[in-house]
Amino acid sequence: MSFLAYGVAGWLFLVGLYGIVTSRNLIHLVVCLTVVQASTYVLLLAIGFRDGATAPIYADIPTSRPVVDPVVATLTLTDVVVEATVAALLLSLAVQAHRRFGTLDPDELGALRG
Amino acid sequence: MTRRFRMVVFGLGAAGLAGLLAWGFAGLPSFGSFDGAYGQLLAHLTVPERHATSAVSVSTFDFRGVDTLGEEFILFTAAIGVLVLLRGQRAGETVAAEPIRQREPAAESKTLRSVGTALAAPVLVLGIYVVAHGHLTPGGGFQGGVILMTAFLLVYLAGTHLDLRRATPLGAMEAAEGTGAAGFALIGLGGIVLAGAFLENFIGFGTVGNLVSGGVIPLLNISVGLEVMGAVLVIVGELLDQRFLVRRGDR
Numbered sequence: 621m622s623f624l625a626y627g628v629a630g631w632l633f634l635v636g637l638y639g640i641v642t643s644r645n646l647i648h649l650v651v652c653l654t655v656v657q658a659s660t661y662v663l664l665l666a667i668g669f670r671d672g673a674t675a676p677i678y679a680d681i682p683t684s685r686p687v688v689d690p691v692v693a694t695l696t697l698t699d700v701v702v703e704a705t706v707a708a709l710l711l712s713l714a715v716q717a718h719r720r721f722g723t724l725d726p727d728e729l730g731a732l733r734g
Numbered sequence: 735m736t737r738r739f740r741m742v743v744f745g746l747g748a749a750g751l752a753g754l755l756a757w758g759f760a761g762l763p764s765f766g767s768f769d770g771a772y773g774q775l776l777a778h779l780t781v782p783e784r785h786a787t788s789a790v791s792v793s794t795f796d797f798r799g800v801d802t803l804g805e806e807f808i809l810f811t812a813a814i815g816v817l818v819l820l821r822g823q824r825a826g827e828t829v830a831a832e833p834i835r836q837r838e839p840a841a842e843s844k845t846l847r848s849v850g851t852a853l854a855a856p857v858l859v860l861g862i863y864v865v866a867h868g869h870l871t872p873g874g875g876f877q878g879g880v881i882l883m884t885a886f887l888l889v890y891l892a893g894t895h896l897d898l899r900r901a902t903p904l905g906a907m908e909a910a911e912g913t914g915a916a917g918f919a920l921i922g923l924g925g926i927v928l929a930g931a932f933l934e935n936f937i938g939f940g941t942v943g944n945l946v947s948g949g950v951i952p953l954l955n956i957s958v959g960l961e962v963m964g965a966v967l968v969i970v971g972e973l974l975d976q977r978f979l980v981r982r983g984d985r
Contacts, residue, residue: 622766626759633755634748641744642737668773671766676777676789679871679943683781689773690780690789694798697790697876698805705812708969712816715976 625666632659646714646724650707657703661696668692785939786869786948794874795954799933802954803918806961810915813965820972850892858885865959869948875955879962886967890974907967914961921950921957 632655639652668689676687718724763769776797780789784796794802861882868874925934933950940947 622764623759623762625765626762630752630755630759634752637748637751638744641740666765667762667768668770669766670768675872676780677872678781678787678789683778687774687777687789689768689770690777690793691770691773691798693790694793694801697794698801701805701809701876704966705809708973709812709815709819712819712969712973715973716819719976 625662625669629659629663629666632656632662644725644727646717646726646729647711649726650710650714653710654703654707657699657706660699664692664696664699781942784935784948784951785942786951787943788869788871788874790872791869791874791951791955792948795869795951795958796933796935796949799922799954802958803922803933806915806918806958809962809965810911813911813968816969816972820976847892850888854885854888854892857881857888861885861959861963865955866945866952868955869951870943870945875958876962878955879959880966882959882963883966883970886963887970904968904971907964907971909964910960911964911968914957914959914964917957917960918954921953925950 636652636654636656636659639655640649643649643652668691670686670688673686673688674681676690676693714724717729721729723729773793776793777789779797780786780792784792786792861878861884863878864873864881865875865878868878922933925936926932928934928936935949937949939949946952
């Protein structure tokens with residue numbers, strides 16, 4: 621019984637959340653969010669792993685070899701794309717916030733909003 | 735809310751969340767002993783049914799192709815979202831869409847300049863290779879599209895902002911993005927017309943291991959590669975433009 625990989629995913633999730641909560645800069649905050657999202661890649665790939673199995677690429681292995689689950693790899697690919705788009709949109713919102721309010725500190729932005 | 739109060743709230747919430755996560759993880763199969771029948775079934779069908787060797791690509795573009803269509807359109811929509819956000823602001827607040835300092839070099843360093851110039855062409859070839867072999871080896875449209883995009887970014891790093899514009903006219907990138915997104919949808923519709931179901935394969939599968947094999951999967955990889963390269967370049971180009979723009983009051 622080994623749950624270390626799941627623990628790594630949980631740790632990445634929580635440490636990213638800590639970064640978001642304590643962030644003093646919107647760019648830093650977006651990077652922390654990508655750390656949170658990285659935890660889902662680790663979790664998905666860890667779930668699909670099988671002992672003694674190899675990557676599900678049959679270019680140079682016989683089809684009888686045990687392979688890890690290809691579906692979680694596909695889901696991770698979707699996850700990466702979604703993360704990249706979320707980061708791009710949030711970064712452009714950060715650009716806009718900086719141009720409008722002259723600061724990237726979320727606390728000061730909150731004060732401006734009232 | 736003071737920072738101390740915020741940390742207390744976060745600490746309580748994180749402790750609760752950590753407990754729930756630990757509880758949830760304890761219910762998962764032990765690491766390495768996952769026994770999902772669905773993934774194994776798809777892996778075993780990859781070579782005999784689709785004549786391709788990368789089970790991940792076959793899952794992405796064939797067995798779960800409709801998901802990937804949605805995924806591609808997420809990227810498409812996000813690129814449009816970034817354009818709307820940043821260009822809308824440009825129309826309202828800035829003096830002009832032109833750079834205020836003409837031909838400001840992005841790289842002062844000769845090393846960066848020569849390495850960037852030397853790498854651009856090999857990286858472009860690598861990107862095309864990764865897109866074209868998506869159905870055979872690890873890779874595919876999403877990964878290869880990002881590599882293709884870096885080739886253009888290397889031109890930016892090596893030269894000036896204007897060189898990036900010359901190498902990647904924004905209109906051409908928007909066209910690449912649109913062509914890629916439309917290509918995926920049209921291949922799917924081709925399946926309806928020629929084979930009776932959306933994204934159903936409608937051309938020959940070819941010989942296992944050949945560059946031309948796997949039915950429509952290589953075509954889907956190419957359209958996704960175009961779409962990803964175009965979308966990311968549109969986003970990056972628009973973000974880079976921002977540093978050349980000033981608000982009317984600041985000038």
